[in-house]
Amino acid sequence: MLEFAFAWAVLALPLPLLLWWGLPPHRERASALRVPFFADIVAASGVQPGTGAVVRRRRRTQAALLWFIWLLLVVALMRPNWVGEPIVRTEVARDIMLAIDLSGSMDYRDFPGRDGQPISRHRAVQQVVKAFIAERESDRVGLIVFGDKAYIQLPFTRDLATASTLVDLMAVAMAGPQTALGDAIGLSIHAFESSSIEERILILLTDGNDTASRMTPINAAAIAERNGVEIYTIGIGDPQATGEDRVDFSLLADIAGRTGGEFFNAEDENALAAVYQRIDEATAAEVNTESWRPRQSLVVWPAGAALLIGLATLAGMRFGGRRNGA
Missing domain, CATH: 3.40.50.410 (von Willebrand factor, type A domain)
Structure with a gap:
């Protein structure tokens, strides 16, 4: 039988969503080079100039994997245990x-x-x-x-x-x-x-x-x-x-x-x-009799799965970025 020692940790599941809604987006200033003939370059390139902000968007697959990793971490925080048959x-x-x-x-x-x-x-x-x-x-x-x-x-x-x-x-x-x-x-x-x-x-x-x-x-x-x-x-x-x-x-x-x-x-x-x-x-x-149920911690399984999936996702992003840059 599966039991959770800290079932209340499930309340942390929507935490990333609350942070996404409540916190401002990450901003980072970057150095730029001003040239006197910028208008000529723009006219030659045929591109309409805009603001210098760059907003990176994640793919749906990456977002799904991140949510799944967070779900596994929350399950690990809930400390799942497998409870065996009672021993008397x-x-x-x-x-x-x-x-x-x-x-x-x-x-x-x-x-x-x-x-x-x-x-x-x-x-x-x-x-x-x-x-x-x-x-x-x-x-x-x-x-x-x-x-x-x-x-x-x-x-x-x-x-x-x-x-x-x-x-x-x-x-x-x-x-x-x-x-x-x-x-x-x-x-x-x-x-x-x-x-x-x-x-x-x-x-x-x-x-x-x-x-x-x-x-x-x-x-x-x-x-x-x-x-x-x-x-x-x-x-x-x-x-x-x-x-x-x-x-x-x-x-x-x-x-x-x-x-x-x-x-x-x-x-x-x-x-x-x-x-x-x-x-x-x-x-x-x-x-006088005394009974207890043997307990086996299962925390290592969701925590280990979150670690492996996270490393695989990170490796995939790095490898994909290099291929796109090439």
Whole structure:
């Protein structure tokens, strides 16, 4: 879209015409030679003598070119700009850390899929987490995986494609066969320290009990609460199992409650997807957007065209004058 920054400069368009009407014509005195036999020369030449004024008249082509050059200069003074399509920038609304359990029990094929057929717990988590990440247009996302220890797989980023790819690359037991639940919370607190975003959310998903942490999950949750980290916990295992395979729902509920979050029990893939949707609704944040249109100055085109036409006209007048003189 074409816009003019100083459209009022169009008022200068009739200025040459006003000057032509209002100012007196240019006069220039020239030296002359007086001869005593001037009458005889005039009689011999047969020319009727007149005044010594010489009025030069421009051709119509020259006048048209001069007006066109002036028009181009006025357009340049109006500062034309080409305005592109609006570009919208969305500010970061939240920092969301996803802590995913990759202990050996996540490979069990006892988790009901959307079609009712059992799939591995890990596969169900991958599918739902990828769908959740794909909708984080205004958020930054980070990934933590934990087993024997907790590891940051991806710091906070808005590169959702990379986050989704890394979820695909997750493998069961890649962090060890046990469950370091408390260490995963502690590592997420450390990751949030570099964040300047006020809304900080940790989504913690596990199918086992804490068996390998150096920091207890309750102590880690207390530290998270002091640091403004809201924890949402998701349990997908069997609370009636024993040892590593048992999920302590009461512990997960206590962790979430201490930080102002919520605990969820995902019994199948549909329920797991619904959990992430409920978390998204419960933590909805106001998104600030800023839009602007890129502008490209076009002043050089009319100004350059006026210069080239003016030089060509001047060269033509000079060349034509010399030919006529010859």
